[in-house]
Amino acid sequence: MDQGAARDQVLDAAEELFYGRGIQAVGMDDIRSLSGVSLKRLYQLFATKDRLVEAYLERRDLSWRRRLAEHVETCADPEGRIIAVFDWLERWFAEPGFRGCAWINSFGELGATSATVATQARLHKLAFRRYLEGLTADAGLSRELAGQLLLLAEGAMVTAGILGVTGTAAQARAAARLLLESAARARPTSPAE
Amino acid sequence: MDQGAARDQVLDAAEELFYGRGIQAVGMDDIRSLSGVSLKRLYQLFATKDRLVEAYLERRDLSWRRRLAEHVETCADPEGRIIAVFDWLERWFAEPGFRGCAWINSFGELGATSATVATQARLHKLAFRRYLEGLTADAGLSRELAGQLLLLAEGAMVTAGILGVTGTAAQARAAARLLLESAARARPTSPAE
DNA sequence: CCGTCCGGAGAACGAGCGTTCTCCCTTACC
DNA sequence: GGTAAGGGAGAACGCTCGTTCTCCGGACGG
Secondary structure, eight states, X not given: OOHHHHHHHHHHHHHHHHHHHOSTTOOHHHHHHHHOOOHHHHXXXXXXXXXXHHHHHHHHXXXXXXXXXXXXXXXXXXXXXXXHHHHHHHHHHXXXXXXXXXXXXXXXXXXXXXXXXXXXXXXHHHHHHHHHHHHHHHTTOXXXXXXXXXHHHHHHHHHHHHHOSTTHHHHHHHHHHHHHHHHHHTOSSOTTO | OOHHHHHHHHHHHHHHHHHHHOSTTOOHHHHHHHHOOOHHHHHHHOSSHHHHHHHHHHXXXXXXXXXXXXXXXXXXXXXXXXXXXXXXXXXXHTSTTOOSOHHHHHHHHHTTTOHHHHHHHHHHHHHHHHHHHHHHHHTTOOHHHHHHHHXXXXXXXXXXXXXXXXXXXXXXXXXXXXXXXXXXXXXXXXTTO
16 A cells, blocks of 8 residues: 555544544544554654644645535526525535534634644634635625624534534525625625616 | 532632633643642542533533623613623623633534533523524514524634634624614514514 | 565553542541 | 541552554565
């Protein structure tokens, strides 16, 4: 087995276990068992558990944002793209094994004691906010709206994780529609539209 | 020192440490050092760490909801009371040592492995949702609105915890006002008001 | 066929921690 | 004053886990 394949298998196992059980609840032995990569190789690839956690969060950040963007791309209308974010959330929440947002969970677990985790969580949320700001800008809408949509999306992730998935994304989407309409009425660039 | 005072001191220490650092990062020795209550007494009061965690979350749930309700009570207008929730969030976020929502953080840390923590988090969020539903009902507004406000409040807590406090509560309040106006326009009980 | 190197399996080590135990001191009662 | 009960300090125990080490087998070069 070559280096790259082993790395992928380790990160696959890490993602499944860290996301599903929490970071501290998963030992390096668990990663080894699930990935089939020996401890020696594991430590050649990632010198410490902390590095592995960092790599897990980084890779998941890229794939999470890519998946979101790919879904949003399927919609051409700038305002529809904003709503599409919440459609995608609904789809994500319904995936088997959904257990809330990996960064919110990691931050709750280790934000106070691990600079790595705190930084990764901040970077991810900043990137998500920037993405929403891009969407609202493309629709000629304010950055304020993006901030409000961020709150709705974060609230939906948390609530779906803790209280369960039923209806949460739809609620968030309905609220997003209202905020979007309200912002469109006051749209700075084309108020008459 | 009598039993009750020792219990209070232990719970005070537990709250400060568990909330500030996370549950797994705090040992029973840390609780003992900060509270000044010996290990023997500590285990007489709480048979296991799990019980202590449960008591911490229960007591904090009561005081958190009491503090919120006390602030909301100061406002007589039913719609003003709804907005007052977000005023109180702003005040809470600004407290020194604010580190997000204790239940969201605990759930992220232990929701997957501890039934105690998962249950406490669900109970707390259910109680908060019920409270918001009471406020919207008092204003003659729909339960749907309460669900949307819950998402905003949860999103604000998470975002304030991870990205920092600046402006988050004000954003949430602005969004809440818009949703409230929109719901008031469609108010089922007194649509003309 | 023999030696050498690489990687795997898992034992070993050391630290941290939940929980219990030991020892000693204080206090209260006869 | 003697004694028993209770509580405090902290050592001890057993377990988990991150990390490293040891040993062995198998592949490859001479």
